[in-house]
Amino acid sequence: MNVHLPLTDVHLTPELYFVIPGELKTLTGGYAYDRELMTALRHAGIIVHHVTLSGQFPTPDESALADAGAQLAAIPDQALVLIDGLAYGVMDTLAAREHHRLRIIALCHHPLALETGLTEDVKAALLQSERTALTLACAVVVTSSATASLLTERFDVSADKITVALPGTGRPAFAPCRGQPPCLLTVATLTRRKAHDVLISALSRVEALPWRARFVGGDQFDPAWSAQLRTQVADLGLGERIQFAGSVDDLNTEYAAADVFVLPSRFEGYGMVFAEALSYGLPVIAAHAGAVPDVVPDSAGILVAPDDADKLAAALHAILSTPSHFAALRRGAQAAAAQLPQWQNTANQLIAVLQTVAQQQVNQQT
Structure with a gap:
């Protein structure tokens, strides 16, 4: 596993095809990552071609797959192509067709x-298609x-791949955290993985304490589940x-007006919202699941079993009834904020990958 890849001496043509399904402006962490990465890459001088696939992914019909195939086929030979996993995980057949031609x-x-x-x-089918597609990629x-x-x-x-x-x-400036009553902020789409149902049950158990909760996130991904939560x-x-x-659209005002960030997701590949909450100096309450422990240190939050x-x-x-505990976690969140990477760091990591893949191509030709 590479966290810092060295730049090579190979000349890198500053050009990348970034393949993303659906609307780039969609308000989820994954799309936010893609937006910010694209902006940072362009700021670094990389020419980024945004290739838009159908919003049906990751459950595309034959038409959506055919369109994806046509768009990949139109990309020049030996081009560097970054494909978002929301689509790539079910593009194993297309990857098998194109991986010899595209990087x-x-x-x-x-x-x-x-x-x-x-x-x-469905889980078994996705596991197989994703495993195959990832095997065919030059880098991940x-x-x-x-x-x-x-x-x-x-x-x-x-x-090593x-x-x-x-x-x-x-x-950003740290949130003042002066809510009367304290505002418990949750930022997540209303989907089962985010475990709003667990949070609602937990909130019913602390009803005697002063608090208000604000659930920010769209309900379009699973309307039936959203209705069940309401x-x-x-x-x-x-x-x-x-x-x-x-x-x-603008989460800055949400974080700035909050006192505590709460999201007990059942799994997170990273959880950008946890890092964003820390950047505002907000104490975090979450589940010890996926990458959350890597983002939220013990000094800045409380992690419980999913x-x-x-x-x-x-x-x-504990955090609502003990001011000293809240204050200590808030100080921990502010300290953690100073250690968070910035988007140019993210872009530099990707540029290093592009250099490495380009070097591999040169080595294969010599």
Whole structure:
């Protein structure tokens, strides 16, 4: 696994085809990563061609796959091509057709096969297609060391083929954290993996304490699950205290107005929102799952077992009822913020991968 790849002496034509399914402006962590990376690469002088695939991925129909095939076929021979894993994980057949001609780099935010709520048959099919596609890539870029380990252990990807390019963050002013009552902020799409249901159950257990909760995130990815969450809130009588805010274009105001960040995801390939919360100096309460422990140090948050509403409620009680504990975690979050990478660091990691892949091509031709 490579965290810092050395630049080689090979001349790199500053040109990249970045293949992304759906709308780049979509408000999720993965799309935010792609947007920020694209901007940082261009700032570094790389010419980035944005290739847009169907928004049906990762469950494309034949038409969407045919369109993806046509778009890959139109890319010049030997071009450097970065493909977002939301599409690449099910593009194994196309990768087999094009990998001799194109220098394909896979960008894996988190494995598709590890999404929550999949049937065993779907999970097995995704595991196979993703394993095959990743094997055919020249290099693989992941957003956390935890995801790198998953790919080596479960997807048979060689560690020396993987580079970790951590998401960057800005350097905003710290949130004042003076909410009366304290604002508990959650930023995540309303999907099963994000475990809003566990959080709602935990909040019902600390109803006697002062707090208000704000759930920021779209409900379009799983409308039935979103409706179930709203019903859960209503049945517990928490409708006046938990607000479903929907998608929000500018998250800066959300973080700045919050006191604590809470998100008990069942799995995270990285979890950009945790880093963003830390950048605002917010204490974090989350599940000890996926890459979250790599992002949130003990000094800045409380991590509990996934799917444990009782432990989550205990963490909420501790931070809401003990001012000294809250203050200590807030100081820890502010200290952690200074250690977070910036987006140009992320771009530099990717540029190093491009250099390495370009050098491999030169070596094969000599």
